[in-house]
Amino acid sequence: MRQLIITTCFLPLIVLISIGCTDDRDWITLQQEAAKLVEEGDFAGAEDLAQKSLTHAENTLGPDHADVAHVHNTLAMVAYGNQDYAQTEAHHRHALAIQEQALGKNDFEIGRTLASLGDFFISQNKLTEAAETHERAHEILVANLGDQHPDIGRSINNLARIYTAQNRLREAASHHAQALAILEATLGPDDPEVKMVIDNLTILYSDIAPSETADTSRPIDP
DSSP: OHHHHHHTSSSOHHHHHHTTOOSOHHHHHHHHHHHHHHHHTOHHHHHHHHHHHHHHHHHHHOTTOTTHHHHHHHHHHHHHHTTOHHHHHHHHHHHHHHHHHHSOTTOHHHHHHHHHHHHHHHHTTOHHHHHHHHHHHHHHHHHHHOSSSHHHHHHHHHHHHHHHHTTOHHHHHHHHHHHHHHHHHHHOTTOHHHHHHHHHHHHHHHHHTTOSSSOOOOOOOO
């Protein structure tokens, strides 16, 4: 499940932290290097660079600047790699609080942070929180990307996986079908993501057929 929080993000972390950032190369470079070390599994080195980045960013921009939220999201990834789950949630929530104060209600970056927080809740099997967070993230992403972007298909598929784990099988099947239509149209029928959704949908239909009300919750696939 550890892989889930890293691989279900919509764009690579380095792209996420670069969007909208000011041209202050000191803290941005530190953050980019920290993100690269996270991908390489060097969490100790990443933590050192990310903490330095946070200090520089706060000194340069102020602690409540929207760009500082990106550093907190990086630190959340570092904490997750170190299995410090309390700090993972704390950094994501700090990033979200900064963005909600500094940005518009439906800003794209808020949607991305919510998606990361939702992925974290999935990894901790906090399914109610995961569903609420991903549902809110989905609304914001649709407002920014429209309803036919591949990231919207991935967002719908994430919701389907949560609903499956909650034994909300009919909702899960409906969401997988929606995700399949979007991903097949945008990525092509032979894309691995499309095939994964087809497999999930096939399994769901086989679960729904015998009994819709039985307690047959399935774990979320890694």
